[in-house]
Amino acid sequence: MATSRHYSAYSRNAARLLGMQIRLCRKEKRWTETELASRAGISRATLQKIEKGDMSCKLGLVFEVAYLAGLELFRNDGESLDSKQERVNxxxxxxPKSIRERRQEVDDDF
Known part of the structure; x- marks a missing residue:
């Protein structure tokens, strides 16, 4: 039996807001749910989950639907995503390549 994952209120609200923004973009283009779902290669039910901010939707699908709907996820300040990725890289x-747990210091003060 699968256990349900609990998300912070911030994460749930952010996903809900993203879904609402996707729905807004879709409606501004006068596309039906079926049209956008077809363009994204997903079912209408999956699109409805994305637009409701369902946390179980795959991130790649959400990004693709947002892109197809015309939602700008990152501010376009003249710098391409490639150059931003390069800067972060x-x-x-x-x-450091890996982060290890900090060792607890030994309390040897007798």
Missing amino acids: DKLLLL
């Missing part, structure tokens, strides 16, 4: 290269 440069920062990641400066950090």
